Amino acid sequence: MTKVSKNIILKLDNLNKHFGGVPAVKDISFSINKGELAGLIGPNGAGKTTIFNLVTGVYSPDSGHIIFRDEDITSLKTYEVIHKNVARTFQNLRLFPRSTALENVMVAMQQHHAYSFGEAITHFGRWGKKEKEIKLKSMDIIDRVGLAKRADQPARTLPYGMQRRLEIARALALDPEFLFLDEPAAGMNPEEVNELNHLIVDIHKEFKLTILVIEHHMDLVMEICPHIICMNFGTKIAEGNPDEIQRHPEVLKAYLGEEVDE
């Protein structure tokens, strides 16, 4: 197993995954450095979400390795990966619909504020103190993403843009080192995308995260991600900074579907 450099926090090594004969991900390799804000782009069906699913243990790769902080996490189960301080959001939103915004965040927050079963059923011991901590810290994060006024509203009644922010809040509550954001701006108008941009950049700095964002909105990615990886048909077709990517012929071909003369 190759030893990775001190800076690299996530390394994908020749990952392969196919579904019933159709290759979703083919020989994908790339690395993300600690503290980066990186972007993963590509047309629909390129395999971007599959990468997220592979890293977070939702799918098992057919071959290849995933190395996170010098540890091979390829065969770990989902919850085990999350325990390594990884968090993700979903393309299609997976909030707990009938729970309130606050409760959604608390479900994540309580992972770091445990108490025993015995204390839970008797409400003795650390129950009181920990519950208060969980609630306060959750409110904190909710406030941080601008949802304080909606904390007690059932998640399914929130406006779409706020639901997306709530998902991010929930992921943040896990106190991760690495955050996977899967199309956080999906369905947003330009103004909302702008707000989201600011939010992502802010939390990137404030929570000292490494973030990998999947996005279709070019304005989001190009503006905030200094490191961009472009995929198509399951393979990596380009990697570099926004300038390089914007001019890369393969990228243009993938999105516009034709060769563009320089």
Added chain:
Amino acid sequence: MDILLQQIINGLSLGSVYALIAVGYSLVYSILMFSNFAHGGFLVIGGYICYFALKSMGTSIWIAGFLSIFGAGLSAVFTERLAYKPIRENTNNTLYLLIASMGMSIVIENFFVVTVGGRFRALPPIIPTQPVHLFGLATTSIFDILSLLTAVFFLGVLQILLIKTKWGLAIRAAAYNLKTAGLMGVNVSLLISIVFFIAGALAAVGGIFLSVRYTLYPQLGVITIKAFVAAVIGGLGSLPGAVLGSILLGLAEMLTAGFISSQLRDLVVFSLLIITLLFRPQGFFGKNISEKV
């Protein structure tokens, strides 16, 4: 050796009846992705219609059979429209459908308890049950052979329907993906009704044979659990699987009854279920449904 052959034939006969029930059940599962626990109710309805047609109306077995098949099919459609459709339209959660189907099963069973009483009824001996000697190797009854042949016939008809007709194609498409089939222009509502009708009809045939074998009573539908087990062993949603699982189950039951003990029959059935679910939960031919994340 005699007993072995005999029990094998018994097993095949029982298994073929299970197959009729399991196939209908699996068919519904393949389209709607839920276990219709009320399936046993259609069986009982079929049995009672046949009984009363024979006894009170004095019709021939053919008419009684036809009425029973048609009646059970209709009641299946009715159940779907009345109970399942509103729930399906309101929520994605199959738990509610499961609970409702459990409720329907109880309603149907107890409807008969309350109206016609829970006592055991023997069907008029229209279906012959005399023993038959096969090539001097084993003794079985005409009944066993008949139930086997009837099951084969109906399953064959179903197979032809599925492969050669337009609706059959629609059903197979829907089994693959209901939503897409709808987008392709299939009238999903009508399709579901047709599927339920078929399920009910097949269950009725099974019900008639089971009534002859075990006598008719409202709780006869409970035997459907074994058909469920067969469907699971064969792979929920797979029709060939349902048939295979049913035959296996029938054989296992009869061989246990013949060689070990009659009491342990049911335990063997449930053990097979547990073993399947522990080692190969998708059964023989089951689809591996992964949720899209």
Added chain:
Amino acid sequence: MSGYTEGIIILLCINFIAAMGVSLLTGFTGIFSLGHAGYMAVGAYTAAILTFQYEFNFIIAILLGGAIAAILAYVIGVPTLKLIGDYYAIVSIGLGEAIRLILENGGTITRGARGYPGIPPYTTLTVALCFFVVMAFLMFNLINSRFGRAFKACRDDYIAASLLGYNTSKYRVLSLVVSAFYCGISGALLGGFLSFIQPIMFDMVKSTEITSVVVFGGLGSMTGTLIGTFVITLITELFRPISQYRMLIYGAILVIIMVIRPEGVMGQQEFGPKMLKLLKRKFLRGNFSKEGGDINDKGI
């Protein structure tokens, strides 16, 4: 207090306890099971044998009844709870039936299908009430803790839950073990109340009865479960003369609730300060305020 009323209260307590167990499993953790009567049977027979045959102290016998049911649930649950929805439901039916079959063929130990008579009548009003109060206290505490939230997360979206670091299998098993404990205790109390138990008392009919009261009260509301149990137990007692219709009514309740109001009487709400506030708002203002109101269930 008349003996009859006392009997009703004891029966209520017994039913409450079992219903709370099933509520935790089905309402809060989303696991549809039809075999919990089997766990009641295990509890009942354990306590019966221990008190009748071995003259154990009845409290220990009852607790052991619950414990054995819980252990059995653990052993069975670990391999089978990995199955989703329908598969588990079928397995649970099979397990419930298997337990009943084993008890019927248990020879001299279980006295077989004809039943086990002569159980010392240890379930007095005080005993029943004490068990109920304590177990209700523990259960309400449990659901109002990190475990309650974890169960609900596993119920609402097990993939999202696992992506929040939850080992959903572990929580499902825990839920089953606790619910089996409750059912076991309930069964043990039932045995001490009737002084007689029979395997057929713990068949799928019994399981369905408990499930239907939980559904009626509201899947996801422990208060609802208690209300549902109360209402249905009383109705059953009042309509004893037409008890043949009882099952018909149970079945119809299940269907009707699922069609008309799947969230049952209480929905997912508990009766507490929040609910009182809501009720006050509703009655004083006469209408729902728009923000934060309860929108008809269309599921995300």
